[in-house]
């Protein structure tokens with residue numbers, strides 16, 4: 422049986438639809454992580470009873486501190502690779518469980534792959550038993566190192582099947598296959614989001630993702646590590662914008678027949694990002710270059726036409742605004758202080 426962080430009234434066979442039968446119940450697998458904790462917060466605000474399920478590999482208990490004071494929130498410590506605790510009943514299931522940064526997903530590549538495949542299977546079976554809607558956090562990594570730019574959902578991608586990133590990329594691709602096969606076979610209501618680089622409060626300082634790496638290095642006065650020339654591009658979406666996209670996709674009256682890109686189409690080179698971070702942290706850090714990791718994509722930019730037209734969604738928060746908030750977050754986390762910014766958010 423899973424260790425419970427907070428006692429969950431779980432009696433096998435009994436309904437958990439809560440004291441209030443009218444309230445919807447949502448499960449957020451990966452709920453202690455960066456995006457998962459923001460999603461739990463949003464769902465509680467929207468009136469759901471929320472259960473977070475997490476193995477705390479990259480998720481942190483302190484991400485949930487405020488949420489655990491809410492009587493409508495519960496957290497179960499559990500690895501989704503293993504059979505799920507009995508008696509769980511939900512109306513909606515969000516699968517965000519998976520380490521997302523290369524150093525973390527490469528630590529134990531076989532477990533990462535199992536998380537995407539066996540974990541998705543376990544959650545899909547739960548959705549089937551509950552007749553629940555289920556959401557999958559897929560990724561722009563399914564496009565690999567793309568030959569089509571920007572990337573529309575119809576692009577099949579260019580992914581290495583056997584490189585060091587493949588456990589994540591191919592795991593997520595397999596999970597997409599499982600989701601659509603469950604939909605075709607059992608009529609399950611599925612929603613699949615392909616998420617492009619997202620950043621914001623509650624990223625881990627040691628996470629290994631470019632935005633958190635740069636901010637933490639700049640705040641510590643260390644050189645910013647740019648892999649390769651830094652002319653490779655990425656698109657950066659602020660977490661609040663993305664969560665709005667999740668909720669709109671989950672609540673759309675009908676399920677899209679394909680995965681949906683969610684990301685910010687603004688495209689920046691890594692050098693541009695490094696320069697912005699140095700300016701926002703007022704740092705004296707320099708930029709140093711290191712060799713490009715294997716299979717690092719040269720460019721990434723979402724085509725979000727489908728989300729714009731069908732969900733009425735597009736990001737609202739500029740990179741400057743989002744970076745200013747994220748710098749504040751890391752500054753408080755690392756030093757408990759507020760910086761005097763080198764530039765104001767636009």
Ligand SMILES: NC(=O)c1ccc[n+]([C@@H]2O[C@H](COP(=O)([O-])OP(=O)(O)OC[C@H]3O[C@@H](n4cnc5c(N)ncnc54)[C@H](O)[C@@H]3O)[C@@H](O)[C@H]2O)c1
Pocket residue numbers: 450451452453454455456457474475476477478479480481499500501502516517518519520521522536540558559560561615616617618619620
């Ligand atoms: N943040 C991004 O830029 C981004 C981009 C594309 C896709 N995604 C996807 O969004 C989801 C959330 O990403 P994030 O950025 O919040 O990462 P994160 O690492 O902060 O969150 C992942 C959470 O899942 C938990 N987890 C991992 N393996 C698990 C398992 N086997 N069982 C139970 N819990 C497990 C972790 O402990 C963590 O709390 C991931 O699935 C990721 O692949 C994120």
